[in-house]
Amino acid sequence: MLPDITTRINNLSKALESVIIPAIGEDESFAAEQAALMLGHLKILNEQWDNAYLYEKGSFDNMAALAHTLVNLAKGGSHNLTKAQHLAHALTELPCDLPLTVTGVSKLTAQLGQAIDELVRSAYAAGSTEFKSAMFKEILNYNHCQSTRERTWFKSNNLDPDVRDLPDMDEMLNSFLYIYKNIED
Amino acid sequence: MTTRALQQNNHRPDLIEPRMAYVLQRKLQRSKLGPYRPKTASDIEQSLTRLLSARSMSDIAISGVKRMTGGASKEQFLFTLTHKEQSKPQRYVLRMDPLEGIVETCRLREAELLEALAGHFPVPPILAVDGEGEWLDNPGLITGFVSGVTKPTAMDGQSVSGIGSSYGHYADIIAPQFLDILVRLHSWKGWQNAALPNYVIPKANTTEAALYQVNLWSEIWRLDGVEPVPLITLTEQWLRENAPVCAEPCLVHCDYRVGNFMFEEPSGRITTILDWELAHFGDFHEDLSWILQKLFGSWNAEGKFLVCGLMEREKFIADYQRLSGRSILPEVLRYYEVLNAWKCAIMDLSSAIIAGQRSNNHQDLLITWLGSAGAVFLDQIEKLLREDTSNAA
Structure with a gap:
């Protein structure tokens, strides 16, 4: 068996804690601060790496569901047609089988996000009140699911004042509560 | 007069301060010079000598150059200086821009403002400024060292940039x-006679105060954006559509919070207000809503949330109104809470991440750590916008 990622991250942390940090002189506060940040990043990396694909896949699913919803909401309206068609086209261009890498999935998420951005801008420039209102509500609903996932993904950073409200990593990754459900045709 | 803008007035691309537009473009160019290597003490001594010589100082002796920790946006060094006209050693602080950071600001503007505020507010005195990095290699500002601490030395559990700090009995x-x-700052009229050529004062009784900020931060998102975030784009549109009228623009610090002032121990006297880099002329609600952000607060032993670790929200709002004679408009306060959360999300989700990706900061590890808080602000925006759904479209 080859050394796995968890083992190597743990070894990195141990070397930092037991050898490198004690060797940093008292007047080297910048080096000490950097070392402490390295330890913090390593701890979070250890929590994340094995779930990274599942996490990115969930982010993609949420963005794709939002794209489907907005396309459906735009149907029947005379405004936003071009940008809605563009978004619908972006959905049809998605591969049948998703890439198997975090980077590959993330790239597809970003492509859909670009098309959604264009539709949002177009709606505010010339969209109907009804469409804007429905789009507004659905982006907030999407954000609720997705930002909870993102906050949970980084809950160990100690920067979230409402960390007590967050699920644990497994629940966030596997519960339907954090999956944005698109509005069907 | 209504506090809400008419929609046709909200797309005014001309409303961006020229100096800030220049600074953003300059950053774009400088970002290509990376990766950034943190400066050594020797680098700093040489750079300081070049700048101070150019300021006609002679017999310059620089010693004790020491990097200051923290600081996610500027590289900061403490040093001791003597020169021909100053034989007694004095300590100074150099604040210098890395190639890019979590926020891009202007040392020239900061220096102009500190000059104007000197004698009126507790601000550090200026020794020299290098607005374009002609002598320091990077834009930088040298100020006098002011004694004090940003957090009680006896208290533990403090975190990066002072965020989450508690003050205990202080x-x-x-x-x-x-x-x-804060109240005195918002009522200060000294700017009318001060030399502030790199600032623009928004027109009174218009929506310009808000739109200058929306334009600036949407431009930053456009230039630094790493990947699309639907709520960021939606919020920009909402901010344009709901921009409030500002009756009387005033100077706002815009980073007035825990960690950005120094005080003496054990007296607790505030000695200096730091980090004026985000200051501009705008609506006083912008400062208030920044201060009220949850990220900058902490919980006391009784489980009550304290604004900036200092006081409860209701007391802060009531005391500000009583002392200033101003009325805080809840609708405008909420608007600026949205705007500030949006600004923070942009800093975290674009500038911090792209600077880290390009290794262009002296604190790459810190800014990517801070960048991981982006969703905290998205969550705040969502909650605030849900309160305003009836006005959204």
Whole structure:
């Protein structure tokens, strides 16, 4: 068996804690601060790496569901047609089988996000009140699911004042509560 | 007069301060010079000597150059200086821009403002500024060292950039000073006679105060954006559509919070207000809503949330109104809460991440750590916008 990622991250942390940090002189506060940040990043990396694909896949699913919803909401309206068609086209261009890498999935998420951005801008420039209102509500609903996932993904950073409200990593990754459900045709 | 803008007035691309537009473009160019290597003490001595010589100082002796920790946006060094006209050693602080950071600001503007505020507010004195990095290699500002601490030395559990700090028994001593300085800042009229050529004053009784900020931060998102975030784009549109009228623009600090002032121990007297880099002329609600952000607060032993670790929200709002004679408009306060959360999300989700990706900061590890808080602000925006759904479209 080859050394796995968890083992190597743990070894990195141990070397930092037991050898490198004690060797940093008292007047080297910048080096000490950097070392402490390295330890913090390593701890979070250890929590994340094995779930990274599942996490990115969930982010993609949420963005794709939002794209489907907005396309459906735009149907029947005379405004936003071009940008809605563009978004619908972006959905049809998605591969049948998703890439198997975090980077590959993330790239597809970003492509859909670009098309959604264009539709949002177009709606505010010339969209109907009804469409804007429905789009507004659905982006907030999407954000609720997705930002909870993102906050949970980084809950160990100690920067979230409402960390007590967050699920644990497994629940966030596997519960339907954090999956944005698109509005069907 | 209505506090809401008419939709046709909200797309005014001309409303961006020229100096800030220039600084953003300059950053774009400088970002290509990376990766950034943190400066050594020797680098700093040489750079300082070049700058101070250019300021006609002679017999310059620089010693004790020491990097200051923290600081996610500027590289900061403490040093001791003597020169021909100053034989007694004095300590100074150099604040210098890395190639890019979590926020891009202007040392020239900061220096102009500190000059204007000197004698009126507790601000550090200026020794020299290098607005374009002609002598320092990077834009930088040298100010006098002011004694004090940003957090009680005896308290533990403090985190990066002072965020999440608690003041313990100092809270009751510091809170009235914190409010008094803020109130005086917002009523300060000295800017009318000050030399502030790199600032623009928004027109009174218009939506310009808000739109200058929306334009600036949407441009930053456009230039630094890493990947699309639907709520960021939606919020920009909402901010344009709901921009409030500002009756009387005033100077706003815009980073007035825990960690950005120094006080003496054990007296608790505030000695300096730091980090004026985000200051501009705008709506006083913008400062208030920044201060009220949850990220900058902490919980006391009784489980009550304290604004900036100092006082409860209701007391902060009531005391500000009583001391300033101003009325805080809840609708405008909420608007600026949205705007500030949006600004923070942009800093975290674009500038911090792209600077880290390009290794262009002296604190790559810190800014990517801070960048991981982006979703905290998205969550705040969502909650605030849900309160305003009836006005959304």
